[in-house]
Amino acid sequence: GVETVRFYEREGLIPSPLRGASGYRQYPETTVSRIRFIRRAKSLGFSLREIRELLSLQGDPAASSAEVKARTQTKIADIEQKIRALRRMQKTLVDLTDACDGCVPVRDCPIFNALDAHDVGRDEQLSF
Numbered sequence: 001g002v003e004t005v006r007f008y009e010r011e012g013l014i015p016s017p018l019r020g021a022s023g024y025r026q027y028p029e030t031t032v033s034r035i036r037f038i039r040r041a042k043s044l045g046f047s048l049r050e051i052r053e054l055l056s057l058q059g060d061p062a063a064s065s066a067e068v069k070a071r072t073q074t075k076i077a078d079i080e081q082k083i084r085a086l087r088r089m090q091k092t093l094v095d096l097t098d099a100c101d102g103c104v105p106v107r108d109c110p111i112f113n114a115l116d117a118h119d120v121g122r123d124e125q126l127s128f
Contacts, residue, residue, distance in 0.1 A: 005035065013038055013052060045079055 005027075008014045014034050017025040027035075034055070041051045054071060057063040099110040106112060 008035065008038060011048060011052070013048070013055065045075060050075065 005014070009016050014027075014031050017027045017031065020026050037055070038051055041054060042048075046054065050071065054068065057067055057071075096111045096114055099114075
């Protein structure tokens with residue numbers, strides 16, 4: 001969208017375009033390609049900071065693909081860590097759901113009680 005493209009301009013991810021005689025912004029194909037690159041990188045989980053770093057490598061004649069590979073491997077490790085955290089969250093939620101038969105008043109619900117636990121032992125059980 002227009003706001004996203006303008007945001008990329010403000011963030012220095014793409015150059016500001018020239019304006020035609022009509023006053024409309026005219027983006028060269030290189031900028032359109034860069035926007036596609038940014039969109040694909042975002043869809044793979046790269047942050048804007050990481051994308052900026054990748055783009056700077058792309059423009060650096062001394063940079064090697066080893067640097068790009070290392071950054072991608074770091075992203076893979078980040079994703080694996082998030083997956084582990086999500087699995088722990090899922091297990092905790094499954095355990096809580098299994099502990100609730102759904103037949104008691106809300107005030108006695110083990111899910112609410114676990115989420116509202118104030119003692120350390122119970123909080124540790126819910127840590128992610």
